Amino acid sequence: MNDTTLPNNALITLAGTVGVGKSTLTKNLANALHFKASYEKVDGNPYLEDYYSNFKQWSFHLQIYFLAERFKQQKAMFESGYGYVQDRSIYEDVGIFAKLQYDQGNMTDRDFDTYSSLFEAMTLSPYFPKPDVLIYLDGSLEKIIERINMRGRKMEIETPIKFWEDLYERYHNWINEFTVCPILRLDIETYDSRDPDSISAIIKEIEKITAKELVLK
Ligand SMILES: Nc1ncnc2c1ncn2[C@@H]1O[C@H](COP(=O)(O)OP(=O)(O)O)[C@@H](O)[C@H]1O
Numbered sequence: 001m002n003d004t005t006l007p008n009n010a011l012i013t014l015a016g017t018v019g020v021g022k023s024t025l026t027k028n029l030a031n032a033l034h035f036k037a038s039y040e041k042v043d044g045n046p047y048l049e050d051y052y053s054n055f056k057q058w059s060f061h062l063q064i065y066f067l068a069e070r071f072k073q074q075k076a077m078f079e080s081g082y083g084y085v086q087d088r089s090i091y092e093d094v095g096i097f098a099k100l101q102y103d104q105g106n107m108t109d110r111d112f113d114t115y116s117s118l119f120e121a122m123t124l125s126p127y128f129p130k131p132d133v134l135i136y137l138d139g140s141l142e143k144i145i146e147r148i149n150m151r152g153r154k155m156e157i158e159t160p161i162k163f164w165e166d167l168y169e170r171y172h173n174w175i176n177e178f179t180v181c182p183i184l185r186l187d188i189e190t191y192d193s194r195d196p197d198s199i200s201a202i203i204k205e206i207e208k209i210t211a212k213e214l215v216l217k
């Protein structure tokens with residue numbers, strides 16, 4: 001599919017809790033649109049396993065690492081001028097993950113302040129244009145945990161269910177307050193990201209939202 005009405009430098013960002021299906025949809029949407037895909041770095045992440053074994057010790061390090069990676073990604077996307085589908089937004093790093101660990105006492109006040117001011121400085125740079133649309137993936141917690149188990153990352157499978165419940169609840173609160181850009185909400189039970197017809201239907205929804213935005217501008 002290459003007859004989309006989306007601008008050829010559009011930025012589509014996917015959001016949603018761990019295991020909900022962002023990477024899979026990112027790949028299939030980018031292929032269908034002939035856009036580039038930008039993924040989170042999980043393999044080779046130097047802190048992620050340590051983080052899951054000791055949140056208190058490694059939360060700050062991991063957040064700084066993710067922020068640095070996202071900054072490099074954003075700069076590359078911005079400078080390329082291509083259309084992109086991005087697997088997870090920077091807004092989730094601070095609004096969900098860092099905040100969760102701060103609220104649970106795993107990041108100190110000064111570390112959270114340092115992290116937040118770095119985040120603010122970064123998002124004010126020209127490399128951080130607002131996404132044209134944020135696709136929010138949602139589904140039942142049972143289904144999401146089934147997918148986490150199916151994917152099989154040991155550190156995630158061994159993490160207590162309580163963590164996934166907390167994350168899930170925070171995502172619902174966060175998306176209800178999110179106002180940075182238009183949102184397309186998708187229920188993972190209502191599409192199959194590996195089915196071309198589902199992908200075409202999602203693209204139509206994105207086109208409707210971006211067309212409406214252009215009229216409003
Ligand atoms: N539409 C789908 N139907 C069934 N399984 C899926 C679907 N989308 C993703 N999955 C599976 O769920 C797991 C998590 O998907 P993934 O895309 O890695 O999620 P995320 O990037 O949100 O963490 C993977 O094993 C993936 O193959």
Ligand SMILES: Nc1ncnc2c1ncn2[C@H]1C[C@H](O)[C@@H](COP(=O)(O)O)O1
Nearest residue numbers: 017018019040042063066093097098156
């Ligand atoms: N900002 C983050 N803080 C903590 N953990 C994070 C952050 N961003 C991603 N993660 C973790 C969660 C998962 O274990 C992996 C990848 O996430 P996924 O939703 O599977 O793409 O990294």
